[in-house]
Amino acid sequence: EAGVTQFPSHSVIEKGQTVTLRCDPISGHDNLYWYRRVMGKEIKFLLHFVKESKQDESGMPNNRFLAERTGGTYSTLKVQPAELEDSGVYFCASSQDLLGGQNSPLHFGNGTRLTVT
């Protein structure tokens, strides 16, 4: 089966611009998550979708970040306007069932490396 795919793999934008990251989860996976790793720090949770519904968006840093998952398939994460501190690697992950155990880990994509200059 195809894994989690993210696009673009890299993005370089100027401060104040808008960027939209896309994630295609593994087919049939209702659960979709966004994480990000700012340079040198931990990978941190941003939000969790179940199908098209946001279950938990407690990790979203501020209202410049907007995540959508229309139709419960792919998801987008928009940053508008981007700031320097938004630079990092944004990971998308999916799972068929709710996270838990050997049989239901998160399957991650390769990430999108965002650089804001």
Added chain:
Amino acid sequence: AQKITQTQPGMFVQEKEAVTLDCTYDTSDPSYGLFWYKQPSSGEMIFLIYQGSYDQQNATEGRYSLNFQKARKSANLVISASQLGDSAMYFCAFQGRNTGFQKLVFGTGTRLLVSP
């Protein structure tokens, strides 16, 4: 808040030797899970192994095993017979009730370099 600590920013091991990557956690959750992920230079995060807090035995998956010491709150990853392809970043992650069960809390990672 849950905290995951990986104290080794970098580790070196020779091919075919075993290596232990440390992970400690701090939680008051009675039920939780611990995951290890590998991130090679290509960027993807690859799931390696899982340990549940109530599992009676330490988890094993091929050359990967988890040295789970619940009382010490440690879940160290042991890689046996290291291979050059094991060179990567390794992340320990925690899942528990207090974090909502649906989010992972990650450590800062350990970079493993396997030399010939």
